Amino acid sequence: MFLSLPHTARAAGFAMYEFSARGNALGGAMVARKASPSSIAFNPALITQLKGTQMAAGMTLVDPSATVEVKGQETVSAKKNYWAIPHAYATRQVNDALYYGVGVFSRFGLGNEYSKDWFGKDQLYYVGIQSLSVNPVMGLKLTDKLSVAFGIEAMWFDYEQKNIVEAGAGGRLDGRVNGESIGYGINLGIHYQPVEWLALGASWRSGIKQHLKGTGYFSGSGPLFSNWGDTDARGSVNLPDMLFLGVCVMPTDRLSIEAGAVRTGWTSYDKLVIDYNNPSVATTDKTTEWKDVWRFNVGVEYALNEMLDLRAGYVYDNSPLNENYLDFLVPANDRHLFSGGVGIHQGPWTLDLSYTYLLIKERTGSVTTTMGGENRVRFKDGDAHLVGMTLGYRF
Secondary structure, three states: OOOOOOOOOOOOOOEOOOOOHHHHHOOOOOOOOOOOOOHHHHOHHHHHHOOOEEEEEEEEEEEEEEEEEEOOOEEEEOOOOOEEEEEEEEEEEOOOOEEEEEEEEOOEOEEEEOOOOOHHHHOOOEEEEEEEEEEEEEEEEOOOOEEEEEEEEEEEEEEEEEEEEEOHHHOEEEEEEEEEEEEEEEEEEEEEEEEOOEEEEEEEEOOEEEEEEEEEEEEEEOOOOOOOOOEEEEEEEEEOOEEEEEEEEOOOOOEEEEEEEEEEOHHHOOEEEEEEOOOOOOOEEEEOOOOOEEEEEEEEEEEOOOOEEEEEEEEEEOOOOOHHHOOOOOOOOOEEEEEEEEEEEEOOEEEEEEEEEEEEOOEEEEEEEOOOEEEEEEEEEEEEEEEEEEEEEEO
16 A cells, blocks of 8 residues: 555656756766756755755656566556656855755655556556655855765655455455655765865765555455445555765866766565554555665766757666565566756756656566466566756856
């Protein structure tokens, strides 16, 4: 019920990193390089580079697709859906040493949908998640070369899942469960530029535990499900901590190249337990045992002239899934992301545009369904197109 889930072709686990169009174009290599308002999400220590007051807002549109092939049963593609990931930022310089800002962005979510009569409907035919973080930060410029930052993150989390279980003479159950919560965490950042041509950056976001409360809506028939009615429900999920690292080299005033990595601590998500107030409704206790993973990226930015920046990036994103506990909730694998974009500057205005092609590697494994036992499943043809836009203004 309360697991944040992406579309099958979207993200490693269910994390998202689309914090700005510039960040998308550079493959997320935004931890050590020249700052923008979206540095609040990538590395808040960078906001000490931003003079005056600066603002930016936009979104990333996602067009994903994937196919699930159940051996001896059927091959089905996820329904066509488009998803929007919003972001907004504002920063303010107080004096030469003190800076603050606030960011609004999403770090977990999206969704997945199949037809109501597909083979895996007893696990789910629809799952959707919305999350939104509000993150005020404060940055301190300790020296001309060293800056640090601290922030508090408040994350709203909303989840919905639908499934259908058919048990022959045992009856049929139509279920829908949703819930929401607000959880809190902290984030830290550091940026160090020992020489003009080299900069180092790191930031960390703590794990956030969400204690969700919601409702289960059940319409059941037959001896197995006749007592399953609507009921209050509760559950929890431990969202992982994230460590961002980056090294940026600037061979010339116009060219910057950053290589970096993101470690996501998915071992915090070891199981999913859902309890219901109605004793007739069985408690869900699902083992996941995901592993910690690394996401590696590189981004190149070139200032063609005073008005136009050219950008390109690449990401290799590892999947945290445990081969022993695969299911239809997150039928994903390792990913390649290829991206590009431009930054347009005119007076106080900036416009960043990006395009990313995400390619997901094929995966084969065994999935156990509620009524159908263990089945051999192949997840294939997974990809996504992501288009981003961010509009900025400085005072």
